[in-house]
Structure formats: C-alpha cells, structure tokens
Amino acid sequence: MTIGFIGLGNMAKAIIGGILAKGLMGPNEIIGTAATEATRLKVSNKYGIQIRNSNEAVAKDADIIFLAVKPQYLKVVIADIMDSIDDNKIVVSIAAGKTISWLAKEFEKPVKLVRVMPNTPALVLEGCSAVCRNDLVDDNDYHFIIELLESFGKAYTVPESMMDVVVGVSGSSPAYVFLFIEAMADAAVAGGMPRKQAYEFAAQSVLGSAKMVLETGKHPGELKDMVCSPAGTTIEAVRVLEEKGFRAAVIDAVTACIDKSKSL
Known part of the structure; x- marks a missing residue:
C-alpha cells in the first residue's frame, strides 16, 4: 500500500506527520509532489518520504491519492492525473467547496472518491475532519481512510450536504x-x-x-x-x-x- 500526496503544504504535512507518528505507514510507503523542488526536498528531508517530480507520477505509483491543493488548482491537477487513475485507486480531496459530483464530472469516469474537510489543529494532532464518500468506496477502504485521518485528531462521517457547515464551524x-x-x-x-x-x-x-x-x-x-x-x-x-x-x-x-x- 502506498499513499500519495499531490501538494505538500501545511495540511498535507499534518496528515503525513500523523500517519508516521501513529506508525500506520512507513516513510517508504508515502510519496508526494509539490509545485517547487524546494518544497519537495524540504518535506522529504523532514519526514523521509519519497518524492516525485510530477502529479502523474504520484497518481501512477500510489494506491490512495490525497489531493492537497487549493480548490482553484483542482481542475488542472485532475487533468494531469485522470489517465493514471484506475478502478483500484482511491482519490481523497481535502479542497473546500468542491463536491464529490464535481470531482466525478472532472474525472469523466467512475472513480472511488472521498471528500474530507480537515482543519489546521491537525498540525498538533488535534484536528477535526469531516468525511464523506461516493458509492464506489467500500466499507473496508473507507474505514482505512478514517483510520488515517484519526492519526492526527478526530474524524466524523457527515452527509455531504453538511460540508459547507463544517467549513464554518470547524x-x-x-x-x-x-x-x-x-x-x-x-x-x-x-x-x-x-x-x-x-x-x-x-x-x-x-x-x-x-x-x-x-x-x-x-x-x-x-x-x-x-x-x-x-x-x-x-x-x-x-x-x-x-x-x-x-x-x-x-x-x-x-x-x-x-x-x-x-x-x-
């Protein structure tokens, strides 16, 4: 099992740090990429994870792909990786405002999708994440995603209709x-x-x-x-x-x- 991160900002680092702190995955099982080489090297040096030089490479090599970029960049990122996503991969988006139906439309094919709204106290392992999924994600896969999210705080399943409320209150x-x-x-x-x-x-x-x-x-x-x-x-x-x-x-x-x- 390999977990990939497209985007290595504060939230991605919080998730990576939590996963490693709880021993759920080893550094060699986590890969990531970012817009600049400086960011890639900084995160790799801090956490010991593997880095890739492109979004496509992360999507190709990872089983679970976290889209940890700002909402305005999602369309470009999805265009980069859509050909590398198959039926066995799970895509996890942490972008505010982008629904599962929007994500599905951008991929232009059936994809296992999980939507997460975390918050910055994840950086000190006290985060609060709201989670929902589409029908293609089975219970075993979903429970594993929840376990990953609970490595840096609390994770709660909510109806997707509540995600905007989660943004406001959490x-x-x-x-x-x-x-x-x-x-x-x-x-x-x-x-x-x-x-x-x-x-x-x-x-x-x-x-x-x-x-x-x-x-x-x-x-x-x-x-x-x-x-x-x-x-x-x-x-x-x-x-x-x-x-x-x-x-x-x-x-x-x-x-x-x-x-x-x-x-x-």
Whole structure:
C-alpha cells in the first residue's frame, strides 16, 4: 500500500506527520509532489518520504491519492492525473467547496472518491475532519481512510450536504479562536501582564474549556453558569460580551463562512 500526496503544504504535512507518528505507514510507503523542488526536498528531508517530480507520477505509483491543493488548482491537477487513475485507486480531496459530483464530472469516469474537510489543529494532532464518500468506496477502504485521518485528531462521517457547515464551524474556526486568544491576551497586557505569559494564560484557558465541553458532556451554557458566581467578576464580563453582541457576531461570522464556502 502506498499513499500519495499531490501538494505538500501545511495540511498535507499534518496528515503525513500523523500517519508516521501513529506508525500506520512507513516513510517508504508515502510519496508526494509539490509545485517547487524546494518544497519537495524540504518535506522529504523532514519526514523521509519519497518524492516525485510530477502529479502523474504520484497518481501512477500510489494506491490512495490525497489531493492537497487549493480548490482553484483542482481542475488542472485532475487533468494531469485522470489517465493514471484506475478502478483500484482511491482519490481523497481535502479542497473546500468542491463536491464529490464535481470531482466525478472532472474525472469523466467512475472513480472511488472521498471528500474530507480537515482543519489546521491537525498540525498538533488535534484536528477535526469531516468525511464523506461516493458509492464506489467500500466499507473496508473507507474505514482505512478514517483510520488515517484519526492519526492526527478526530474524524466524523457527515452527509455531504453538511460540508459547507463544517467549513464554518470547524475548517475555518481556528482563525476565530486565535483572534479570541489574541484579544484576551491584549487585554491582559493592558492590565500589566507580560505578553508571552498573557498568551499562555489565554491559550491554556481555551484549551481547558474545550476539554471540559468534550469530556464532561455538559451543555456549554451549564458550564458557563458554573463559572458565573452571583454579583461576581465573570457574570460582569459575560454581561459586557452580550452587550457588545459577542454571540451574534460569532453566529454571523460562521454563517458568512458557510455562504462563502457554498459559492466556491
């Protein structure tokens, strides 16, 4: 079994790193290519994987091919590799906005297709990936793809109709969280805390809070109420956030992200 990557950017590197860290595949079983030789050599030197000089070579030599390029480049990449894809190969796309039906149309023939929407916390093995497939991908193949994706975080099967929503709530949301952490740290700096320490306090608080949601099973509102003592500091902060439209701003931002994904 050989896994190939067309595109060796951050997400491809996160997937490769997770696969190797979990021991699911060896470096000699992973091949990849990128637009520049510098990128190919950098990734090969870091992970020990094999490199190829063209998209066609990866598609020819790999059993599972990850299309890890930006959506606007997919059409060209598919044109490069379509003649090298046969009935036994699986193509996995991680591009936002490109549906399975769009991919199938571009290949102009029956192809085993899996669509994935990961996010950048995969770089620290805490990713969240949404996954769907077409009817040509059998259960054994699909479960193996899920296993690969779970090497760098969580992977959940969703209806393809939910993929644009996934982009809004998971794929793009790390950026919203980074903004929140930065803003909290800025306030702490304004209060006199050194910046490095402010980032550590803010980031650890977000990490711990997220873990409480996932591990306690409690509703976020219930967990929020547990922190808000009567006439205390926390409820005063919550009052200001509500007054400034914090919740509405987040909902509007996620909705705008979903709409943009649908238009890609």
